[in-house]
Amino acid sequence: xxxxxxxxxxxxxxxxxxxxxxxxxxxxxxxxxxxxxxxxxxxxxxxxxxxxxxxxxxxxxxxxxxxxxxxxxxxxxxxxxxxxxxxxxxxxxxxxxxxxxxxxxxxxxxxxxxxxxxxxxxxxxxxxxxxxxxxxxxxxxxxxxxxxxxxxxxxxxxxxxxxxxxxxxxxxxxxxxxxxxxxxxxxxxxxxxxxxxxxxxxxxxxxxxxxxxxxxxxxxxxxxxxxxxxxxxxxxxxxxxxxxxxxxxxxxxxxxxxxxxxxxxxxxxxxxxxxxxxxxxxxxxxxxxxxxxxxxxxxxxxxxxxxxxxxxxxxxxxxxxxxxxxxxxxxxxxxxxxxxxxxxxxxxxxxxxxxxxxxxxxxxxxxxxxxxxxxxxxxxxxxxxxxxxxxxxxxxxxxxxxxxxxxxxxxxx
Amino acid sequence: xxxxxxxxxxxxxxxxxxxxxxxxxxxxxxxxxxxxxxxxxxxxxxxxxxxxxxxxxxxxxxxxx
Numbered sequence: 203x204x205x206x207x208x209x210x211x212x213x214x215x216x217x218x219x220x221x222x223x224x225x226x227x228x229x230x231x232x233x234x235x236x237x238x239x240x241x242x243x244x245x246x247x248x249x250x251x252x253x254x255x256x257x258x259x260x261x262x263x264x265x266x267x268x269x270x271x272x273x274x275x276x277x278x279x280x281x282x283x284x285x286x287x288x289x290x291x292x293x294x295x296x297x298x299x300x301x302x303x304x305x306x307x308x309x310x311x312x313x314x315x316x317x318x319x320x321x322x323x324x325x326x327x328x329x330x331x332x333x334x335x336x337x338x339x340x341x342x343x344x345x346x347x348x349x350x351x352x353x354x355x356x357x358x359x360x361x362x363x364x365x366x367x368x369x370x371x372x373x374x375x376x377x378x379x380x381x382x383x384x385x386x387x388x389x390x391x392x393x394x395x396x397x398x399x400x401x402x403x404x405x406x407x408x409x410x411x412x413x414x415x416x417x418x419x420x421x422x423x424x425x426x427x428x429x430x431x432x433x434x435x436x437x438x439x440x441x442x443x444x445x446x447x448x449x450x451x452x453x454x455x456x457x458x459x460x461x462x463x464x465x466x467x468x469x470x471x472x473x474x475x476x477x478x479x480x481x482x483x484x485x486x487x488x489x490x491x492x493x494x495x496x497x498x499x500x501x502x503x504x505x506x507x508x509x510x511x512x513x514x515x516x517x518x519x520x521x522x523x524x525x526x527x528x529x530x531x532x533x534x535x536x537x538x539x540x541x542x543x544x545x546x547x548x549x550x551x552x553x554x555x556x557x558x559x560x561x562x563x564x565x566x567x568x569x570x571x572x573x574x575x576x577x578x579x580x581x582x583x584x585x586x587x588x589x590x591x592x593x594x595x596x597x598x599x600x601x602x603x604x605x606x607x608x609x610x611x612x613x614x615x
Numbered sequence: 616x617x618x619x620x621x622x623x624x625x626x627x628x629x630x631x632x633x634x635x636x637x638x639x640x641x642x643x644x645x646x647x648x649x650x651x652x653x654x655x656x657x658x659x660x661x662x663x664x665x666x667x668x669x670x671x672x673x674x675x676x677x678x679x680x
Contacts (some may be wrong), residue, residue, distance in 0.1 A: 563671035
């Protein structure tokens, strides 16, 4: 027995693909072709990331579903070999307290239930009329303003920013400040120093707000967390970090989905007609799921570490190895979604992984859905002649963040 | 058929409530799922199956009795 180091039943040596991978020129919405090939030919392969390490790369929808609910995989980023997103994240990881983003069950379950409350279906549904009103006012302003206009700054960014600031209890007037710092924090082109400075600025800002709400609470999430801190269920540091995470995740990602979704529909006029002409909220809700699937904007993968040997897709992932799940390739996996390249707003797309999958699935997904349903159910109905004001080739995509998006979207009507 | 919830696994995402609002609800105090109707009528099986399929914590099952 000299080959005990070779796992039983292991397949050939896995190939290694640079990750994240740049999209193909001219196909900005689709995952990189070399990643899509892996889904078909080598669903469990390896990625080479920024530090030269080669964690496993899982690209098939069925494998992701199985593994992302498997307790043998950990999200604890303090473990050796955890495949960090960037150098900045790797440097910060050991200093972070226990958060929903770096703990497994049962600690994760306890923390998640603490911060989850504002995102329950009932509470988000109660916000629907407010979201609709804010959106209608923004569209009024857009229509009253000059043409062409930038949809990112007039609708895409303000809708989720207004909603999340109202929900959290953060003054909207400060949006330029926290937008600037959250962009630095999630960009993989930022230096570790820049990331640290932005995190410090954001936590300082939210810490001050939190302290005010500890003595003078109002009806918002930060006040709720301040109450948890006062009663010893959460530390001040945990509350500040969770507050920043909700603020960052709560405006940037929805903003990207709004701008990209609008652009994608303008490029697919017959599909745009579906959302423009329907009176049925279920049709709009279904359309939003397909837009989420097609765009799957988080394109830097979600990451775990194997705690035990795990057999999957003809390979054995040994205990202690890092694993990356590329969400977009799973959402373009033809076995899960036939003809994945076709945008079909009537397809059942609800099982997509745009919000991730497993216990760490996006906390704000219900809120994001309501925002997107409001936007895509309203925008084209109110502005039926909405069109691109520049050639498609000139639209300015932003690929450097955790999620991709648009820097601007010039439109006219 | 009976709906089973493995409560300690539930991460309170509420996806089951969105999918099958007549069968599931969320507790007011922490958002954890509540099974309103453990024996849903047959016409709701599709909704329940969808809720089972999308539950991010794999905490739901629809089992034959």
